[in-house]
Amino acid sequence: MSTTPTILLVEDDARIAGVTRKNLEAAGFRCLHAADGPGALREVERASPDLIVLDVMLPGLDGLEVTRRIRKTSRVPILMLTARDTEADKVLGLEVGADDYLTKPFSIREMIARIRALLRRTTPDSNAAILVRGGLTIDPGERIVTIGGQRPDLTALEFDLLEYLARHPRRVFTREALMNQVWGEDRVVDARSIDSLISRLRKKLGAIPGGSNCINTVWGAGYRFLEPGNGAP
Numbered sequence: 287m288s289t290t291p292t293i294l295l296v297e298d299d300a301r302i303a304g305v306t307r308k309n310l311e312a313a314g315f316r317c318l319h320a321a322d323g324p325g326a327l328r329e330v331e332r333a334s335p336d337l338i339v340l341d342v343m344l345p346g347l348d349g350l351e352v353t354r355r356i357r358k359t360s361r362v363p364i365l366m367l368t369a370r371d372t373e374a375d376k377v378l379g380l381e382v383g384a385d386d387y388l389t390k391p392f393s394i395r396e397m398i399a400r401i402r403a404l405l406r407r408t409t410p411d412s413n414a415a416i417l418v419r420g421g422l423t424i425d426p427g428e429r430i431v432t433i434g435g436q437r438p439d440l441t442a443l444e445f446d447l448l449e450y451l452a453r454h455p456r457r458v459f460t461r462e463a464l465m466n467q468v469w470g471e472d473r474v475v476d477a478r479s480i481d482s483l484i485s486r487l488r489k490k491l492g493a494i495p496g497g498s499n500c501i502n503t504v505w506g507a508g509y510r511f512l513e514p515g516n517g518a519p
Contacts, residue, residue, distance in 0.1 A: 291405055292316045294335035296326040296352070297367070298344055306339070309394040315401070323347025330356055337405060339397070342368040342379065350382050357383035361429075363404040363442050367392070377479050381486065385442050386469065408442045419452050420513035421496045433514065434496040443468055444487045451501060451511035460508040484509060 293315045297303040303319055310317040318333055320326040323346040330338070338356070342349035353364055366384040379387055385408075386400055414426035422433045429445055431438055440448065450467050451459070459467075461477045468483070484501060491497035496514045503509055 290314065290316050291336040292318065292333060293401065294318045294320065294326065294329050294333065294338045296320045296323075296329075296338065296340045296344065296349070298322060298341065306394065306397070310398070310401075313398045321345075323349070323352045326352050327355060330360065330362070335362060337363045337365065337401060337408075339365045339367065339401070340384070342366060350379065353379070353382045353384055357441065361408075361439070361441055361445075363408045365397070365400055365404060377482055380443070380479055381482055383441050404442070407446060417449070417452050419455060419511070422452070422500065422514050424449050424452055433491065434494050436494045438490040438494060438497070440487070440490060443483055444490070447483060448487060448491075448501075448511075451509065455511050455513060458504045458507050458510045464509065 293310055295303060295307055295310065295317055297306065297319070298321050300321075303321070307317045307319055318329055318335060320329045323344045325346070326338070326340065326344070327347075329335070340349045340352060344352070347355075349366060349368075353366070356362065356364070363386075364384045365386045365388060366379045367388050367390060368379070369390045385404055388397060388400065408429070416426070417424040422431065424431050426449060429442075431440055431445065431448060447464065447468050450464070461480045465477070465480050468480070488498075488501055491500050498514075500511060500514055501509055502512050
């Protein structure tokens with residue numbers, strides 16, 4: 287990531303886009319803008335932004351479809367914006383690959399705080415120790431997971447969750463504790479979101495030989511990490 291992070295703002299309302307862009311630039315970011323879904327995809331390919339602020343309701347392609355297409359080739363952090371405030375909408379956005387969520391109307395201060403938190407979380411830590419758990423290796427410096435010689439394509443949230451669990455093998459974490467770790471205490475999600483995230487991560491790991499059963503459910507308590515091949519006690 288460059289010294290001055292580049293934010294791609296995808297918003298079709300010209301007034302909201304103008305105000306938001308000015309505030310992001312005042313906060314020290316370089317800000318690009320796209321007004322529709324196809325334009326967003328072109329800007330992602332052209333500029334490789336460090337983070338995307340993406341409205342759900344867009345002409346051409348909606349934000350959910352834009353996220354699906356971006357996730358085929360990129361793990362760039364995505365902060366999704368929506369005028370809808372139902373938990374189902376939030377979970378759907380997270381399921382297709384968004385990393386965080388803001389509901390309109392929002393404060394610019396909160397948006398900037400969430401952007402900075404996402405950038406901190408997804409910036410590789412070159413000093414962090416590589417984790418080896420059985421046949422699974424987690425490299426925080428490159429943000430890469432290797433298992434059975436293969437590299438599952440994990441989103442930022444999935445990587446963060448797996449790394450945290452793997453750093454504390456066999457320890458049981460409640461849903462609340464995992465949500466605080468992944469999204470922070472000011473999160474906009476509930477237990478359904480962490481269950482969905484766990485499900486997606488298990489599916490990706492389970493598609494690789496030796497990757498099944500790394501994340502174990504402890505009924506009535508939460509989740510824990512078990513080294514590949516160890517199985518439940």
